[in-house]
Amino acid sequence: MRRRSWLAAPFILWSAAFIIIPLLLIVYFGMTDGDGAFTWSNLAAMAEVDNLKALGLALLLSLSATLICLILAYPIAMILAERRTSSGTLIAMLFILPMWMNFLLRTMAWQTLLEKNGVINTLLHVLRLPSVTLIYTPSAVVLGMVYNFLPFMILPLYTVLSKIDRDVLLAARDLGAGPWQTFLRITLPLSTPGMISGITMVFVPSLTTFVITDMLGGGKVQLIGNTIEQEFIQGSSWHVGSGLSLILMIFVLISMAFVAKYDPQQSGSLIGGGGRE
Amino acid sequence: MNRKSIQTAKRLYTVLLILFMYAPIFAMIALSFNASKFRAVWGGFTLDWYQRLIHDHVILSAFYNTILIALIASILATLIGTLAALGISVLPSRSRTASLAVANIPMLNADIVTGISLMLLFIACRIKLGFASVLIAHITFDIPFVILSVLPKLKQSRQRTYEAALDLGADSWQAFWRIIFPDILPGILSGFMLAFTMSIDDFIITHFTKGPGVDTLSTCIYSEVRKGIRPEMYALSTLLFVLVLLLLILINYQPAKGNRKGVKRLVLSRVVPGALILSFLVFALFYARNDTAAAGQGQVIVYNWGEYLDPDVVAQFEEETGIHVVYEEYETNEIMYPKIASGAIAYDAVCPSEYMVQRMIDEDLLYAFDAKDLPQSGNIGDRYWKISGSIDPENRYFVPYYWGTVGILYNKSKVKEPVDSWSILWDKKYKGEILMQNSVRDALGITLKYLGYSLNSTDLDELHEARDMLIRQKPLVQAYVVDQVRDMMIGNEAALAVIYSGEAHVSQAANPDLAYAIPKEGSNVWMDGWVIPKNAKNKDNAKKWISFLCRPDIAKKNFEYITYSVTNEKVRDLVDDPVLKNSPILWSTDEELTDLETFRYLGKENTDLYNRLWRDIKSH
Numbered sequence: 043m044r045r046r047s048w049l050a051a052p053f054i055l056w057s058a059a060f061i062i063i064p065l066l067l068i069v070y071f072g073m074t075d076g077d078g079a080f081t082w083s084n085l086a087a088m089a090e091v092d093n094l095k096a097l098g099l100a101l102l103l104s105l106s107a108t109l110i111c112l113i114l115a116y117p118i119a120m121i122l123a124e125r126r127t128s129s130g131t132l133i134a135m136l137f138i139l140p141m142w143m144n145f146l147l148r149t150m151a152w153q154t155l156l157e158k159n160g161v162i163n164t165l166l167h168v169l170r171l172p173s174v175t176l177i178y179t180p181s182a183v184v185l186g187m188v189y190n191f192l193p194f195m196i197l198p199l200y201t202v203l204s205k206i207d208r209d210v211l212l213a214a215r216d217l218g219a220g221p222w223q224t225f226l227r228i229t230l231p232l233s234t235p236g237m238i239s240g241i242t243m244v245f246v247p248s249l250t251t252f253v254i255t256d257m258l259g260g261g262k263v264q265l266i267g268n269t270i271e272q273e274f275i276q277g278s279s280w281h282v283g284s285g286l287s288l289i290l291m292i293f294v295l296i297s298m299a300f301v302a303k304y305d306p307q308q309s310g311s312l313i314g315g316g317g318r319e
Numbered sequence: 320m321n322r323k324s325i326q327t328a329k330r331l332y333t334v335l336l337i338l339f340m341y342a343p344i345f346a347m348i349a350l351s352f353n354a355s356k357f358r359a360v361w362g363g364f365t366l367d368w369y370q371r372l373i374h375d376h377v378i379l380s381a382f383y384n385t386i387l388i389a390l391i392a393s394i395l396a397t398l399i400g401t402l403a404a405l406g407i408s409v410l411p412s413r414s415r416t417a418s419l420a421v422a423n424i425p426m427l428n429a430d431i432v433t434g435i436s437l438m439l440l441f442i443a444c445r446i447k448l449g450f451a452s453v454l455i456a457h458i459t460f461d462i463p464f465v466i467l468s469v470l471p472k473l474k475q476s477r478q479r480t481y482e483a484a485l486d487l488g489a490d491s492w493q494a495f496w497r498i499i500f501p502d503i504l505p506g507i508l509s510g511f512m513l514a515f516t517m518s519i520d521d522f523i524i525t526h527f528t529k530g531p532g533v534d535t536l537s538t539c540i541y542s543e544v545r546k547g548i549r550p551e552m553y554a555l556s557t558l559l560f561v562l563v564l565l566l567l568i569l570i571n572y573q574p575a576k577g578n579r580k581g582v583k584r585l586v587l588s589r590v591v592p593g594a595l596i597l598s599f600l601v602f603a604l605f606y607a608r609n610d611t612a613a614a615g616q617g618q619v620i621v622y623n624w625g626e627y628l629d630p631d632v633v634a635q636f637e638e639e640t641g642i643h644v645v646y647e648e649y650e651t652n653e654i655m656y657p658k659i660a661s662g663a664i665a666y667d668a669v670c671p672s673e674y675m676v677q678r679m680i681d682e683d684l685l686y687a688f689d690a691k692d693l694p695q696s697g698n699i700g701d702r703y704w705k706i707s708g709s710i711d712p713e714n715r716y717f718v719p720y721y722w723g724t725v726g727i728l729y730n731k732s733k734v735k736e737p738v739d740s741w742s743i744l745w746d747k748k749y750k751g752e753i754l755m756q757n758s759v760r761d762a763l764g765i766t767l768k769y770l771g772y773s774l775n776s777t778d779l780d781e782l783h784e785a786r787d788m789l790i791r792q793k794p795l796v797q798a799y800v801v802d803q804v805r806d807m808m809i810g811n812e813a814a815l816a817v818i819y820s821g822e823a824h825v826s827q828a829a830n831p832d833l834a835y836a837i838p839k840e841g842s843n844v845w846m847d848g849w850v851i852p853k854n855a856k857n858k859d860n861a862k863k864w865i866s867f868l869c870r871p872d873i874a875k876k877n878f879e880y881i882t883y884s885v886t887n888e889k890v891r892d893l894v895d896d897p898v899l900k901n902s903p904i905l906w907s908t909d910e911e912l913t914d915l916e917t918f919r920y921l922g923k924e925n926t927d928l929y930n931r932l933w934r935d936i937k938s939h
Contacts, residue, residue: 050406052399057421060459064436092938121329132571146540151343158812178798250429260798261757264937287432294427
């Protein structure tokens with residue numbers, strides 16, 4: 043059995059070349075200035091007021107999006123897991139399917155729906171209801187995050203929930219637990235790995251997004267992802283951009299530590315190998 | 320609540336959530352049948368876009384690249400990832416945790432960081448940015464998804480049976496194939512599917528790692544955002560959606576009980592999807608053949624703004640000269656600049672804006688070729704050479720091609736008063752009805768002009784004053800936009816917008832309520848044109864290319880395609896369309912031009928200062 047471990051060699055080489063070294067390059071850029079001299083100033087840039095604000099807002103919006111995703115996804119994952127037939131998997135697949143449509147097109151389509159004269163407001167108008175300002179607000183950005191990353195919450199939850207042994211649930215019932223109690227004492231704890239992995243899979247991309255903010259925030263919402271993107275793309279400084287990315291990586295590391303602590307077996311990974319046993 | 324109503328509630332919830340996921344997709348499908356080219360206007364039902372799609376080489380080859388990259392990347396990633404899972408599972412626990420942590424990095428890291436870090440690596444190692452670099456990047460972020468879906472299956476596989484098989488005399492290879500492999504196969508397949516999905520959906524990482532001539536659907540769409548998405552794109556997406564939905568339903572097809580293993584099921588759930596996928600790939604491959612044109616007279620690598628040339632012009636150039644054109648697009652000067660400066664790719668002809676040209680001249684990145692002496696340079700009006708002379712005094716580097724102004728586009732049904740001053744953008748009456756440009760120089764530039772300063776000001780007091788003005792304006796602004804201005808003004812989403820003249824013309828042509836004005840305080844005149852980087856490999860071909868574009872008939876084609884003002888003085892006589900010929904926005908007199916100012920590159924420190932002020936405004 044031990045001999046099998048060399049099978050990981052291609053992966054180790056690949057990750058050394060294309061994961062570790064590129065990361066070290068970011069570290070190098072983040073810790074040097076334009077002349078290649080060592081500096082802390084790129085990292086310290088995060089402490090500037092506008093960057094702190096952007097980080098704070100990004101944390102607020104991505105935490106809200108994560109929470110909303112969890113609240114929306116948990117019931118649907120339970121409903122799907124209950125079915126325990128291939129129709130459950132089919133419906134779960136229906137939630138991945140939109141990802142085959144281009145991400146930019148889908149987000150842009152939301153503009154068509156949310157605009158002042160967009161589909162939703164036109165409908166409200168037809169129903170003689172007052173129109174609402176939906177687009178170019180922080181809420182629209184949260185909506186975009188929820189929309190784009192909801193599948194990442196549904197799938198791991200569905201995977202762990204469908205693995206829960208029905209006999210355990212029945213035993214709890216037999217022993218006198220009500221449905222609410224069964225949920226709190228059995229289902230919820232057993233689904234923790236899925237929750238944790240769902241939370242990280244939604245939280246991290248939401249925290250760092252810039253495309254969603256650009257399209258649905260109308261440039262009025264400045265998140266830390268936008269700041270980093272501007273540092274790289276609008277020609278200011280790759281060094282400051284790298285420095286800010288390094289700070290952002292701290293949050294990624296925290297998420298990874300979370301996963302390692304609550305889900306050491308990776309059993310709640312995104313798809314967990316397709317669900318039912 | 321009784322059982323039945325609980326069931327109904329569950330159904331309702333599922334349906335609602337699915338509706339939420341598919342609402343924008345329905346909107347996309349609707350747009351694919353929209354006769355109007357503009358997102359904001361419903362022009363009636365049409366199938367035109369589907370017909371045009373078949374002949375749209377750009378979209379189809381991007382589509383082909385998307386599929387090919389996703390397919391190769393996910394196959395290789397599945398291979399490496401599955402082997403890795405097999406290896407990792409028997410590692411001692413500490414190295415297992417470490418490997419898993421590494422595997423997690425690309426999945427959890429911000430896409431922008433992954434993309435940029437890979438780009439830095441490729442540039443540092445002088446790996447050419449192109450198909451291969453995109454492929455490497457995709458494999459890199461695909462592998463973790465495979466590992467993480469194979470590992471749990473491996474853990475559940477029948478280890479005891481495996482060992483029993485070994486004891487009974489099977490060699491380890493046989494035992495693996497017969498016992499472990501069938502157990503982990505579902506994990507491998509779903510890992511593959513997930514990797515494929517991720518590849519198809521990726522934009523950011525591809526964006527940073529791609530090179531000339533390689534476009535996937537995402538990057539193609541992103542470059543189209545500038546001029547508005549072509550509805551053919553919606554048509555393609557609709558077809559793709561229908562195909563995938565069909566596959567999904569067929570593969571999961573379950574006939575009535577008793578017939579489970581029947582031929583019907585086999586045909587419907589295996590043979591038909593297989594045939595569909597196969598014909599799809601053949602179709603894609605068929606289009607790929609057109610992709611490899613023969614290079615007789617060598618090539619010229621062109622780096623241009625997105626949607627800046629009539630695609631026919633490229634084909635015509637290839638036909639007339641036998642020179643193969645490798646065509647690559649960018650969205651902003653600032654994306655283009657580092658690629659030239661790093662020398663990662665040797666472009667032959669590039670089309671930057673004047674302030675960027677000045678910076679590139681200062682940094683000695685450009686090749687001097689006496690721009691005025693090209694065979695067709697004489698068609699370019701003297702007043703434009705004069706403007707470009709402000710950054711290239713002897714006209715040695717830069718051939719001005721397009722130009723335009725920045726002004727206010729307003730909706731006459733919403734704005735009753737005359738528009739002649741930037742001050743209207745600070746009028747509280749128009750709260751929520753104002754669109755500003757989401758760009759540092761444009762936003763600060765017009766504010767500086769309004770205050771009576773130069774739009775190249777580096778005076779700290781002036782700049783702070785402008786910043787405070789913009790912060791005061793922010794509550795009145797509906798959105799800071801770049802590309803969407805046009806669609807939004809056409810759709811009556813706002814009353815006033817800061818806009819480039821070329822976009823103003825297009826909007827006005829689509830919505831007659833719109834009008835354009837250049838405020839009396841003055842504004843910006845911009846100029847984009849052709850330069851040859853110093854490290855270009857095909858300088859002679861680049862000159863031929865530039866000269867070709869300056870030919871009046873070619874310039875006319877481009878003008879009609881993008882409807883931006885051109886520097887070519889012979890074009891106006893050739894244009895037939897009276898709307899284009901007589902547009903007051905697209906042509907202007909010497910006097911109108913003299914009041915306007917061009918942007919200049921202000922040096923690194925001032926650029927940083929501008930960016931900092933802009934962040935102050937945006938995060939306020």
